[in-house]
Amino acid sequence: MQTCSQCQTTCSDEAILCPTCQAELSTYSVHAQALKKLQANPRVTAIRIAVSYDACPVCREAQGVYPKDAVPSLPVPGCSHANGCHCSYEPILSEIYP
Numbered sequence: 001m002q003t004c005s006q007c008q009t010t011c012s013d014e015a016i017l018c019p020t021c022q023a024e025l026s027t028y029s030v031h032a033q034a035l036k037k038l039q040a041n042p043r044v045t046a047i048r049i050a051v052s053y054d055a056c057p058v059c060r061e062a063q064g065v066y067p068k069d070a071v072p073s074l075p076v077p078g079c080s081h082a083n084g085c086h087c088s089y090e091p092i093l094s095e096i097y098p
């Protein structure tokens with residue numbers, strides 16, 4: 001499942017462009033925008049791909065912690081889940097010492 005960050009339309013995992021506003025989902029999906037924000041945040045040291053409990057084997061494989069500049073895009077390519085990929089990005093934050 002992808003969601004367009006421009007018009008909130010839900011699109012299939014295979015969609016390249018938002019069917020409503022034609023935004024390029026590789027840049028304007030909610031996932032892509034979230035990733036960009038995390039990458040721009042200096043407190044975020046790494047990014048984790050979190051999968052849902054019923055994730056397909058491909059997504060389970062993608063689960064894990066990635067360096068900020070080498071994070072795979074979501075939805076996970078090749079996801080075979082019936083309702084689409086439900087993976088999400090989670091930040092790994094640097095510890096703040098007082």
Ligand SMILES: [Zn+2]
Pocket residue numbers: 004005006007008009018019020021022023
């Ligand atoms: Zn859109």
Ligand SMILES: [Zn+2]
Pocket residue numbers: 055056057058059060076078079080081084085086
């Ligand atoms: Zn999947």
